[in-house]
Amino acid sequence: MNTRAASGLWIAVLSAATFGMSGPFAKALLEIGWSPGAAVGVRIGGAALVLLVPVLIALRGRWSTLRGNALTLTIYGMTAIALCQLFYFNAVERLSVGVALLLEYLAPVLIVGWLWIRSRRAPHRLTAAGSVVAILGLLLVLDLAGDTRLDPIGVLYGLAAAVCLMVFFLMSAKIDDSLPPLVMAGGGMVIGALTILLLGLTNVMPFEFAFTDVTIAGARFSWLVPVAVLVLISTVAAYVTGILAAQKLGSKVASFVALTEVLFAVVAAWLVLGELPGLIQLLGGLLIVAGVVCVRVDELRSGAGNPDGPHGPQGIELAGAEPMPHVHSLPEAPQPQRVEHYEH
Numbered sequence: 001m002n003t004r005a006a007s008g009l010w011i012a013v014l015s016a017a018t019f020g021m022s023g024p025f026a027k028a029l030l031e032i033g034w035s036p037g038a039a040v041g042v043r044i045g046g047a048a049l050v051l052l053v054p055v056l057i058a059l060r061g062r063w064s065t066l067r068g069n070a071l072t073l074t075i076y077g078m079t080a081i082a083l084c085q086l087f088y089f090n091a092v093e094r095l096s097v098g099v100a101l102l103l104e105y106l107a108p109v110l111i112v113g114w115l116w117i118r119s120r121r122a123p124h125r126l127t128a129a130g131s132v133v134a135i136l137g138l139l140l141v142l143d144l145a146g147d148t149r150l151d152p153i154g155v156l157y158g159l160a161a162a163v164c165l166m167v168f169f170l171m172s173a174k175i176d177d178s179l180p181p182l183v184m185a186g187g188g189m190v191i192g193a194l195t196i197l198l199l200g201l202t203n204v205m206p207f208e209f210a211f212t213d214v215t216i217a218g219a220r221f222s223w224l225v226p227v228a229v230l231v232l233i234s235t236v237a238a239y240v241t242g243i244l245a246a247q248k249l250g251s252k253v254a255s256f257v258a259l260t261e262v263l264f265a266v267v268a269a270w271l272v273l274g275e276l277p278g279l280i281q282l283l284g285g286l287l288i289v290a291g292v293v294c295v296r297v298d299e300l301r302s303g304a305g306n307p308d309g310p311h312g313p314q315g316i317e318l319a320g321a322e323p324m325p326h327v328h329s330l331p332e333a334p335q336p337q338r339v340e341h342y343e344h
Contacts, residue, residue: 008247012241015244016257016259016260019234019261020261024271024272025229025268025272026039028215029214030089032212033210036086036092037205037208038209043230044082044196045197052186058186062180072179073184078191086205087158087161088101091158095154096281098275098281102137102138103155103158106134106162107165109130111170130292130293130294133290133294138284138288140283140287210223259293262289266285
């Protein structure tokens with residue numbers, strides 16, 4: 001492995017780790033009385049402010065490109081950033097962080113089903129097998145036969161986050177590569193923040209704040225600590241390192257490394273909240289990740305041997321995990337490949 005690939009691998013792992021921290025630290029705020037809308041709004045709004053100056057610098061001489069991609073940027077900000085995170089944080093409020101994230105990770109499997117219905121063509125065997133494995137994993141994660149019952153509203157929120165991620169993946173294949181990835185991320189943050197603000201002001205997702213100490217790893221800290229982590233580490237740093245990793249490794253490899261976000265999220269939830277899924281749910285999580293890996297391997301193999309291009313005959317790339325996601329994909333302007341956005 002050359003130096004560029006090695007450094008890219010470490011940066012990709014760092015990106016997955018920082019994205020994985022968002023759920024546990026957001027839940028620390030939710031537990032003291034913050035609403036999911038408030039947590040998402042502060043996270044996105046704070047990140048938008050931090051990225052504002054770099055975005056304006058990147059936009060010099062490219063305002064026409066921004067206008068030409070206004071619709072794409074709007075859909076990205078509303079779906080991949082605002083609604084995806086809002087649904088994920090609502091799921092985290094009612095479920096364990098690991099279970100909520102695993103539900104969102106079903107997005108590639110939903111894409112397989114959608115393309116099958118739309119094209120009326122059965123997927124390849126490996127893709128079909130991966131989808132079946134992931135669905136079996138979902139049943140174990142839900143632990144329907146166990147004594148513990150999951151909140152059905154939380155499960156629906158997790159699946160809604162997966163649908164938002166699916167919509168963005170389908171849209172991402174048509175993104176104009178002339179739009180710098182930093183502008184895509186920062187501009188999406190602005191659109192996402194405005195979306196959450198509108199939902200809050202109309203009481204669809206009300207803002208509720210509590211300015212008391214939070215409990216992290218058994219110790220008491222100011223509420224500013226999880227806010228700083230959400231904005232600076234699990235959003236700004238996560239996006240920047242994700243972009244750098246995909247530039248060094250390419251979008252395919254980077255999206256595989258992004259699958260480690262589930263592991264980091266579970267470990268972070270254990271350390272920060274003392275929260276750990278049951279053994280059956282952990283086994284289900286492994287099956288979901290294994291199923292998604294099968295889908296990604298089959299997509300990569302098909303892309304390598306497909307004359308229609310890297311996205312297959314439908315022009316769709318089944319990108320890796322979360323979105324922000326919870327992670328997601330970003331265009332990579334100077335490269336022939338797109339930069340992946342991982343989610344959360």
